[in-house]
Amino acid sequence: MRAFAYAVPMMKLQEHVPLAPHTTFGIGGPARYFVEAVQEDDVRDALLWAREHRVPVYVIGGGSNLLVPDEGLEALVLKIATTKWHTSGETVFAEAGCVLDTLIRNAAQLKLGGMEKMAGIPGSLGGAIRGNAGAFGTEIKDLVTSVRVMNMHTLTISEMPASECAFAYRMSIFKGRPEIIILSAQLRLRQGDPKASLVAIDETIAERERRHIQNVRAAGSYFMNPVAKDDVRHLFEAEKGVSSREGRVPAGWLIEKSGAKGLRVGDAQSSDQHADYIVNVGNATAADVRALAAQIKELVANRFAVQLKEEAVIL
Numbered sequence: 221m222r223a224f225a226y227a228v229p230m231m232k233l234q235e236h237v238p239l240a241p242h243t244t245f246g247i248g249g250p251a252r253y254f255v256e257a258v259q260e261d262d263v264r265d266a267l268l269w270a271r272e273h274r275v276p277v278y279v280i281g282g283g284s285n286l287l288v289p290d291e292g293l294e295a296l297v298l299k300i301a302t303t304k305w306h307t308s309g310e311t312v313f314a315e316a317g318c319v320l321d322t323l324i325r326n327a328a329q330l331k332l333g334g335m336e337k338m339a340g341i342p343g344s345l346g347g348a349i350r351g352n353a354g355a356f357g358t359e360i361k362d363l364v365t366s367v368r369v370m371n372m373h374t375l376t377i378s379e380m381p382a383s384e385c386a387f388a389y390r391m392s393i394f395k396g397r398p399e400i401i402i403l404s405a406q407l408r409l410r411q412g413d414p415k416a417s418l419v420a421i422d423e424t425i426a427e428r429e430r431r432h433i434q435n436v437r438a439a440g441s442y443f444m445n446p447v448a449k450d451d452v453r454h455l456f457e458a459e460k461g462v463s464s465r466e467g468r469v470p471a472g473w474l475i476e477k478s479g480a481k482g483l484r485v486g487d488a489q490s491s492d493q494h495a496d497y498i499v500n501v502g503n504a505t506a507a508d509v510r511a512l513a514a515q516i517k518e519l520v521a522n523r524f525a526v527q528l529k530e531e532a533v534i535l
C-alpha cells in the first residue's frame with residue numbers, strides 16, 4: 221500500500237515557476253506552485269497537497285491553447301506530462317501527457333494509421349480530447365473509444381466511454397467540467413502501412429506550413445468558427461465557392477472581412493496569413509492579446525452581428 225503522499229509528497233513541488241515557457245504563446249507570469257506530473261501518482265499527490273493547503277488547481281498540458289495572465293496564477297499549476305503508451309491490436313492506450321504529434325508518428329511506425337491529418341497539432345493527448353482537436357477533417361473524437369478520468373475533488377477514477385464525452389466541434393463534456401482530469405485514453409486506429417502513413421504525415425505538415433499554421437507563437441485559432449445567419453453564410457459560400465460546415469463560417473474570414481486582419485496591439489497581432497491566429501510577434505503581454513481580441517470581436521460584431529467566442533482558454 222502507498223504511504224499517504226500528501227504528508228511527504230513524492231511529486232516535485234516547485235514555486236514561482238514562470239509559465240510563459242510552458243505555453244506556445246510565450247506569455248504569462250509565474251505559477252505560485254507548479255508540479256509536472258510525470259506519473260499518474262503525481263497527479264493524485266499534487267491534488268492531495270493542494271487540498272491540504274487550500275490552494276486552487278489549474279491543469280495544463282502542452283500549453284498550446286492557453287493564455288496565462290501577466291500577473292501569473294496564485295494557484296498550483298498541474299502540468300500533465302505522463303507519457304506512457306502501448307498498443308494492443310489496433311487499440312492505442314496512451315496517457316494524457318503524450319505529445320499528440322509524437323503519438324501519431326509512433327503509432328504510424330507500428331503500422332497503425334488514421335491520425336495522420338492531425339499531425340502537427342501541438343499539445344498533449346489530454347488537451348486534444350478536452351477540446352476535440354482536429355484538422356483537415358479528422359477530429360480526435362473519431363478515434364477515441366474511452367477516456368480514463370480523475371475527479372479533482374473526490375480523487376475517484378472512472379472510465380468514460382466516448383459516447384459520454386459529448387464530443388462536438390471543438391467541444392467535449394470536459395470543457396464545462398474543469399474538475400475532471402483526463403488521465404489516459406483508448407484510441408481505435410486502423411491497420412496501415414508505415415511508409416504511406418509517414419508520407420501522409422509529411423504532406424499534412426507541408427500543408428500546415430503552407431497555411432502558416434505551424435510553429436508560430438500563438439495558441440492556434442484564437443476564436444471558434446461561429447454559426448452564422450443565412451445572409452453571412454451565403455456571402456461566405458458565394459465568395460469561397462464552398463459550403464459551410466455545420467452552418468459555421470470561418471472566424472478568420474469574418475475577421476478579414478471586418479478589416480481586422482493584421483490589426484496589432486502592442487506585440488500581439490492578428491496574423492497577416494491566418495487572421496484567426498493572434499500571434500506574439502515580440503514581447504506581447506496577455507493584456508495586449510486580450511485588448512486585441514476585444515477589438516476584433518467588436519469589429520466583427522459591428523460588421524456581421526456575429527459574436528466571436530474564444531477557442532483559446534483564457535486563464
Ligand SMILES: Cc1cc2nc3c(=O)[nH]c(=O)nc-3n(C[C@H](O)[C@H](O)[C@H](O)COP(=O)(O)OP(=O)(O)OC[C@H]3O[C@@H](n4cnc5c(N)ncnc54)[C@H](O)[C@@H]3O)c2cc1C
Pocket residue numbers: 244278279280281282283284285286300316317340341342343344345346347348349350351352353354355394400401402403433434435436438439440441533
Ligand atoms: C501553432 C498552433 C497550431 C494549432 N493547430 C491546431 C489545429 O490544427 N487544430 C486544433 O484543434 N487545435 C490546434 N491548435 C490548438 C491546440 O494545439 C489544441 O487545442 C491542443 O489540443 C491543446 O492541447 P494542450 O495539451 O496544449 O492543452 P493546453 O493548452 O495545455 O490546455 C488547454 C485546456 O485543456 C485543459 N487540459 C489540458 N490537459 C488536460 C487534461 N489531461 N485533463 C483535463 N484538461 C486538460 C487545460 O486545463 C486547458 O483548459 C494549435 C495551436 C498552435 C499553437
